[in-house]
Amino acid sequence: MTTHGREPSALERSAGARALLWTEARLFVREPGAWFWVLVFPTALLCAIALVPSFREPTPDLGGARVLDLYVPVCVLLAVLVAGVQTMPPVLTSYRERGIVTRLRTTPLSAGTLLLAQVLVHAVAVLVSVVLVLVVGRAGFGVPLPASPLGYAVALVLVVAAMSGLGALVTAVSPTTKVAQAVGTSLLFPMMFTSGVWLPVQVMPQLLGQVVGYTPLGAGAQALGDAMAGAFPSALDLGVVAGWAVVLGVAAVRWFRWA
Amino acid sequence: MGPAVPLVEVTELCVSHGDLEAVAGVSLTVEQGEIHGVLGPNGAGKTSTVETVAGLRRPDSGSVRVAGIDPAADRRAATRLVGVQLQEAQLQPKLRVGEALALWSALYADPVPWRELAGRLGLEGLLGRRFDRLSGGQRQRLSIALALLGRPTLVILDELTTGLDPEARRDTWQIVRETRDRGTTVLLVTHSMEEAQLLCDRVTVIVGGRVRATGTPRELVGGADATVMAFTPEPALDPTELSAVAGVAAVRCEDGRVLVTGSDEAVLLVLERLHARGVRPGRLRVSDGSLDQAYLDLVRRPETARPEERR
Incomplete structure (x- = not known):
């Protein structure tokens, strides 16, 4: 019996988790669809908006800011949204459908590690995309970098947490990959609206702006906008995003099924 | 451990899927070092039975012990003892064979060197190939390799040769025999009588969630x-x-x-x-x-x- 497998130590288990994380990262890179929408599309959208001459002009209605400036947080939120709602859930549901999750459950690794690895891979991809948007905005179109880097980072982490929770919840309630894709797409457009893709939250009519301010991306847009301008985001905005992150995360854990 | 102590003891096992009673009082024992076949028509409860042995399912009633361990209660110990190849379980489509073997090696404390195992199972020429480009036989060989990487005491192989061509079936059978000869006990689920007769030391026939017969293939004939x-x-x-x-x-x-x-x-x-x-x-x-x-x-x-x- 001594030749047979022994209990892995905590260190060995974390080595297993790291190996899975690397594997999932490698597989993400092999999905051109995934990294196009998460990594390329937000920056491409920013460039497209910058091509409209009037968007590059200071606008008195916006307190002298340019439409282009308002779109930098929108493009950032788009990366977070697409990764959480559009890209991650179908990966996880397909793993469930193909029996990959069940196969992992027969190893010493817990299946929860797979969810964690997917969340981390997408979060890192989002961060790369955010840096790309900020750098291209700064270097290409003179958009200032966030004047409150700490506030920006806090807001960004909370938004990523909320969208990861939403993605996990979509995975939890979708019995198949087809359903996950349909649910993701039907969430995508209203949430793009609340992030300000068609009309930045800062310039929405007052009542609409207040309502949108209680959605995760509406509050996230205001928080990122404040941090860009140099103020630490308001407690209300950060609280709204954090609240969504908790509620969505708890709901996902409650309904998540591996089999 | 003497030969008198069975490695797997399933006693009066009942498993339901919702209203459907898949397993209705199955008892069976698997002896150390044998290839034990679980044979029966589709829907007889074979897979539900072995999934319970692997600890993937909790019994509604009855008990399962693998080397004295309750696999549903002690999942971690069970994953160390039992290697599993599940029916139709796939891998990430773009994962390469070598990457899958390396990943699985990282999950176990004391894995078999995976290159050696790949050579034994005829996978050495396929290490760079993606899972979705493997043939059925190649997928099954990879599945067996993954099930064996953690040096399990018991390996469960579910519908191993379904859909394989005759040559791939024969190769796979040889691998199963070699696995047994290296000291790993095999619990083999099949609906192929030929497979059970050629491979198994003992067979339990399950029909409608109940044991219909058990014994050596010769005894059954x-x-x-x-x-x-x-x-x-x-x-x-x-x-x-x-x-x-x-x-x-x-x-x-x-x-x-x-x-x-x-x-x-x-x-x-x-x-x-x-x-x-x-x-x-x-x-x-x-x-x-x-x-x-x-x-x-x-x-x-x-x-x-x-x-x-x-x-």
């Missing part, structure tokens, strides 16, 4: 009315007439041939009956029963039927 005779009657005759002959278990017609299954004695009695009727048994063949036939007898026979009620 011996216990059944397994002698088969086939002939072309000249002139034609009503085959139902032969059902009445003592010792005949079943009579059927296929393409003008009459096939009679029954005891050795029944063969002689059928020939006498044919002779008395002036019917010539053309191209007569008598063959020893296979597990195939024994299995069909076991599966088709209603549990409560008495021998004289059988046709």
Whole structure:
């Protein structure tokens, strides 16, 4: 019996988790669809908006800011949204459908590690995309970098947490990959609206702006906008995003099924 | 550990999927070092039974022990003891063979060196190939490799050769035998009688969630009315007439041939009956029963039927 497998130590288990994380990262890179929408599309959208001459002009209605400036947080939120709602859930549901999750459950690794690895891979991809948007905005179109880097980072982490929770919840309630894709797409457009893709939250009519301010991306847009301008985001905005992150995360854990 | 202690003990196991009772009181034991077949038609409860042994399912009632461990309660110990190849379990489509083996190696404390295992299973030329580009046989060999990487005491192989071509089946069988010869106990789920007869040291036949028979393949064949005779009657005759002959278990017609299954004695009695009727048994063949036939007898026979009620 001594030749047979022994209990892995905590260190060995974390080595297993790291190996899975690397594997999932490698597989993400092999999905051109995934990294196009998460990594390329937000920056491409920013460039497209910058091509409209009037968007590059200071606008008195916006307190002298340019439409282009308002779109930098929108493009950032788009990366977070697409990764959480559009890209991650179908990966996880397909793993469930193909029996990959069940196969992992027969190893010493817990299946929860797979969810964690997917969340981390997408979060890192989002961060790369955010840096790309900020750098291209700064270097290409003179958009200032966030004047409150700490506030920006806090807001960004909370938004990523909320969208990861939403993605996990979509995975939890979708019995198949087809359903996950349909649910993701039907969430995508209203949430793009609340992030300000068609009309930045800062310039929405007052009542609409207040309502949108209680959605995760509406509050996230205001928080990122404040941090860009140099103020630490308001407690209300950060609280709204954090609240969504908790509620969505708890709901996902409650309904998540591996089999 | 002496040979008297079974490695796997399943006692009065019941498993339900919602309202459907998949397993209704299965008991079986798997001895250390054997290839044990779980044989039965589709939907008999074979997979539910072995999934419970792997700890993937909790029993509704009854108990499962693997080397004394309850696999549902002690998942971590179970994953260390039991390697599993599940029916139709896939991998990430774009994962390469070598990457899958390396990943699985990282999950276990003391894995078999994966390159050595890949060589043993004929995977060394496929290490750079993506999972979705593997043939059925290649996928199964990779599945077996992953199940064996953690040096399990017991390996569960579910529907291993379903859908494989004959050569791939033969190769896979050889791998299973080698696995047993290296000291790993094998629990093999199959609906192929041929596979059970060629591979298994002992077989448990499950029908409708219950154990119908258990024993060595030879015992199962011996216990059944397994002698088969086939002939072309000249002139034609009503085959139902032969059902009445003592010792005949079943009579059927296929393409003008009459096939009679029954005891050795029944063969002689059928020939006498044919002779008395002036019917010539053309191209007569008598063959020893296979597990195939024994299995069909076991599966088709209603549990409560008495021998004289059988046709």
